[in-house]
Amino acid sequence: MIYSKIKKHLSITLNRLNQTRVLKLMNTQQHPTLNNIVDAFLETKHVLHTEKDLQLFQDCENYRTQLLTNKNLISYDVFGSSLKNPVYSICEKASSKPIWGQFLYKLIKNNNSKNVLEMGTNLGVSGSYILNALKDTANSHFISMEGVPDLCNIASQQFNSINPKTQHSIIQGLYDKTFAELYKKKIKFNLCFIDGNHQKDPTIDYFQNLKSRLDLPAIMIFDDINWSNDMQSAWEIIKSDQDVCYSIDLFKWGIIIIDNSVSDRNIHFNLHLSYS
Numbered sequence: 615m616i617y618s619k620i621k622k623h624l625s626i627t628l629n630r631l632n633q634t635r636v637l638k639l640m641n642t643q644q645h646p647t648l649n650n651i652v653d654a655f656l657e658t659k660h661v662l663h664t665e666k667d668l669q670l671f672q673d674c675e676n677y678r679t680q681l682l683t684n685k686n687l688i689s690y691d692v693f694g695s696s697l698k699n700p701v702y703s704i705c706e707k708a709s710s711k712p713i714w715g716q717f718l719y720k721l722i723k724n725n726n727s728k729n730v731l732e733m734g735t736n737l738g739v740s741g742s743y744i745l746n747a748l749k750d751t752a753n754s755h756f757i758s759m760e761g762v763p764d765l766c767n768i769a770s771q772q773f774n775s776i777n778p779k780t781q782h783s784i785i786q787g788l789y790d791k792t793f794a795e796l797y798k799k800k801i802k803f804n805l806c807f808i809d810g811n812h813q814k815d816p817t818i819d820y821f822q823n824l825k826s827r828l829d830l831p832a833i834m835i836f837d838d839i840n841w842s843n844d845m846q847s848a849w850e851i852i853k854s855d856q857d858v859c860y861s862i863d864l865f866k867w868g869i870i871i872i873d874n875s876v877s878d879r880n881i882h883f884n885l886h887l888s889y890s
């Protein structure tokens with residue numbers, strides 16, 4: 615425990631010390647998607663947002679505030695568990711923190727992403743940032759996948775309040791069973807946010823399965839890459855995959871770019887956005 619905390623802080627300190635050099639190096643690649651990620655990173659880190667962005671972020675945070683007072687119990691029996699958790703506690707533990715929501719929003723906006731997939735809807739907090747980012751994009755579509763029915767219902771109401779129903783859908787059920795349903799939709803994604811089921815083999819499977827469902831150049835984001843040894847090992851395998859051009863390790867998130875139009879492969883960068 616102490617060893618992993620020291621390792622975390624050492625790694626973050628090193629990344630912070632090298633950050634200016636790494637950002638310059640990223641820009642020298644002259645890859646549009648990579649440049650957009652750098653811009654999204656700097657805008658988020660240095661709070662360079664428009665009035666409109668700030669208003670949308672506030673809307674997402676108002677939703678979080680509402681959830682944090684909700685004492686309704688959510689059943690996890692879909693996972694074979696008798697556990698029931700109140701909404702406020704799920705929100706505290708599982709929802710993306712504001713800075714990561716803002717970064718997600720900026721990544722989508724700066725890349726003009728049209729089709730976005732999320733694995734791990736939960737209460738729809740990160741989904742709210744995603745839908746707000748897609749608001750002005752014609753014919754955009756957001757698909758989110760979640761196993762717990764009560765969470766799908768709560769998130770669905772929130773999503774309906776942001777964008778028309780035609781622009782988003784939640785696929786309910788355990789991922790083993792619902793991938794087939796996702797494939798039926800025949801959508802190719804510009805950005806995938808993988809934030810559900812943080813285990814090694816499933817994470818690698820989702821990556822491999824989704825590779826053929828991407829509209830290139832595409833971004834994939836893996837949450838909690840340092841959450842366990844297994845997730846660290848999944849991240850090492852994913853970022854070294856033969857189809858990955860660039861990877862960015864933010865300690866919490868791992869981001870990869872897949873783009874067949876360039877020959878660059880497995881070029882790795884480390885940045886630090888936030889401790890949260």
Ligand SMILES: C[S@@+](CC[C@H](N)C(=O)[O-])C[C@H]1O[C@@H](n2cnc3c(N)ncnc32)[C@H](O)[C@@H]1O
Nearest residue numbers: 709710734736739740760761788789809810811
């Ligand atoms: C960390 S939460 C997602 C948080 C959300 N993206 C946010 O930031 O607001 C992960 C979610 O994935 C769901 N999940 C985990 N494993 C799953 C599986 N095998 N099938 C379906 N859903 C799963 C959980 O029920 C949980 O709601």
